[in-house]
Amino acid sequence: MTTPVPIRYMGTKRQLAQHVKRLAASAARKGPLADLFCGMGSVAAEHADGRHVITNDALAFTAVLARARFTGVLRGLAPSEVIEKLKPAFRAQARYLTAAYRAELATEAKVIDGTSAALLQHMGEVRHAANDSSFARRAAIARGKIDDAGGYQMACLYYAGGYYSQRQAIEIDAIRYSIAHTRGLKKYSDWLLAAWLSACSKVINSPGHTAQFLKPNSLAIASRIKSFWRRSVWEEFKLCLVDIEQVGKPAWRHENLVLVSDALTLLRGKRLAQAGVIYADPPYTKDQYSRFYHVYEALYEYSYPTVFGKGRSVAPEARFSTGFCLISQVEESFIQMFERVAALGAPLVLSYPTAGLLSDAGTSVETLAAGRMKIVKHESFAFDHSTMGGSKGKKTKLATENIYVCEPI
Ligand SMILES: C[S@@+](CC[C@H](N)C(=O)[O-])C[C@H]1O[C@@H](n2cnc3c(N)ncnc32)[C@H](O)[C@@H]1O
Incomplete structure (x- = not known):
């Protein structure tokens, strides 16, 4: 099958x-x-x-x-019914994050329409939890606020301007928020989180694994990054809800x-x-899989870990490692x-x-x-x-x- x-x-x-x-x-x-x-x-x-x-x-x-x-x-709801239920919380959180990351969104919009040199420079300068202490501090505060909107911005703080565009990071966090805050969907949380992770994997700017994201070192890669960054995570999520079938x-x-x-x-x-x-x-x-798939592991855990380096990953000692590798x-x-x-x-x-x-x-x-x-x-x-x-x-x-x-x- x-x-x-x-x-x-x-x-x-x-x-x-x-x-x-x-x-x-x-x-x-x-x-x-x-x-x-x-x-x-x-x-x-x-x-x-x-x-x-x-x-x-x-x-x-x-x-x-x-x-x-x-x-x-057996699931008692169709994917389209789930989407209707999630929509209000998704939209509310997306509005909240859009306001919180207004400046980043404006910069990014210019860069996406600009040259590959501008994109390269932007990706080198973006602030995130691994290179900026104010972002790391915001992550530490968000970790303690998991019951409210402020607790749902991990993708924005960790992965925007790299693995995902800022716009996509907002969608990723807003979907996660809507899954946690929509009544009556708790029994479907595995399905919804699986579809969410699958959607994150469809749009990620990476070669397939997530050890590091792609950098625009050529015109071809720059246009690939721009086209990936423009894709809507919410639209992918709708498709993935259908694809994550019960076997x-x-x-x-x-x-x-x-x-x-x-x-x-x-x-x-x-x-x-x-x-x-x-x-x-x-x-x-x-290749330790925990290094090559750290983004999905961290998104799934959603616990705002301390991250380092260009890959924005947890330290090697904090990742699972196996003697088979x-x-x-x-x-x-x-x-x-x-x-x-x-x-x-x-x-x-x-x-x-x-x-x-x-x-x-x-x-x-x-x-x-x-x-x-x-x-x-x-x-x-x-x-x-x-x-x-x-x-x-x-x-x-x-x-x-x-x-x-x-x-x-
Ligand atoms: C070759 S892949 C398996 C692929 C799988 N058969 C499939 O078709 O998708 C190896 C898997 O082993 C997991 N892994 C590595 N070391 C492990 C260990 N010591 N215990 C359990 N899982 C481990 C990795 O996370 C990875 O998912």
């Missing part, structure tokens, strides 16, 4: 999901499929109305997308579970004791994964490319599985990995993706 991917994502297994499903079916005992590194949930979506799923990821924003799609009773039937969704945890910690606990098969699609490069720890991370899955007595279906970080570390899946789990099947696929300008600096990279089916010994 193919449903739109809510956010463009590095390493998504959409093209491989049907093969993962087939191989998981061949291995599974009774019980749900637990996807340890679910990302955008392509493998869970493929299991609609089949085996139940437990999705897990270390990043919390992925979970709101998973809850909106893979859990929940499968209510009975299937009822039994699914969405978790946010480090995969190795999760394997150590009891929550996966009933899993029929474990699926693992760990990261395979040095560290050359010095990747081997030990795999060993722990094999040992803990084996201890659960469950089969493991593992996706990992031939040229992943493990091979850079001088080892392989086969070597590390030996003596811990038995590889009973191994299929390989030529696959176009989207790096989205990640560490290798190329858009796509031809890779051999492998799926291994491993059984406890």
Whole structure:
């Protein structure tokens, strides 16, 4: 089953999901499929109305997308009805922020109609929470005002003039405010927040991931930035409310579970004791996803974190990091994964490319599985990995993706 991917994502297994499903079916005992590194949930979506799923990821924003799609009773409102309900609060907050950021809006309007040199200069001079103490102070005050209009300006203080235009940042904050302050929509908050994040991802000025925003270093990029900055987040949000569909039937969704945890910690606990098969699609490069998707994580949390640098991101120590992305720890991370899955007595279906970080570390899946789990099947696929300008600096990279089916010994 193919449903739109809510956010463009590095390493998504959409093209491989049907093969993962087939191989998981061949291995599974009774019980749900637990996807340890679910990302955008392509493998869970493929299991609609089949085996139940437990999705897990270390990043919390992925979970709101998973809850909106893979859990929940039938929605009782159409997207157009939701929009009508949100409109008054959205408009009121947009008016409030338009007044608060009048000067910034006026400057930006001139820049968008001006030269690329003017845009470059503007983007270099924009004040935000990472480079200006008065903005950082305003962020600290806003953090304490989450019940009123002043508490809903995080995108304006953090991302305007970079990832988003000032006008878009106002819309982003106003939608978030309307979701929190419109009566009768609380039970739909996962759906609405998922659509909001998805809309933020459609208009973001970035190469796909959000480690940094694009700068107008050429005429082509300048015109791309201007055209992205002109797009309406509210209009995108309307489309995304339609796109964030519930997957499968209510009975299937009822039994699914969405978790946010480090995969190795999760394997150590009891929550996966009933899993029929474990699926693992760990990261395979040095790129920590928390760095590459920090904007969505921060927007979802909406807690006005302290941010630094050109990327306007939280400090590396404050972001989730995993040994699967560290050359010095990747081997030990795999060993722990094999040992803990084996201890659960469950089969493991593992996706990992031939040229992943493990091979850079001088080892392989086969070597590390030996003596811990038995590889009973191994299929390989030529696959176009989207790096989205990640560490290798190329858009796509031809890779051999492998799926291994491993059984406890
Ligand atoms: C290759 S992507 C998975 C893509 C996913 N299969 C899909 O189709 O969208 C790896 C995912 O693992 C998550 N991740 C990285 N380290 C993790 C860890 N130790 N525990 C849980 N999730 C982790 C990342 O946030 C990312 O979403």
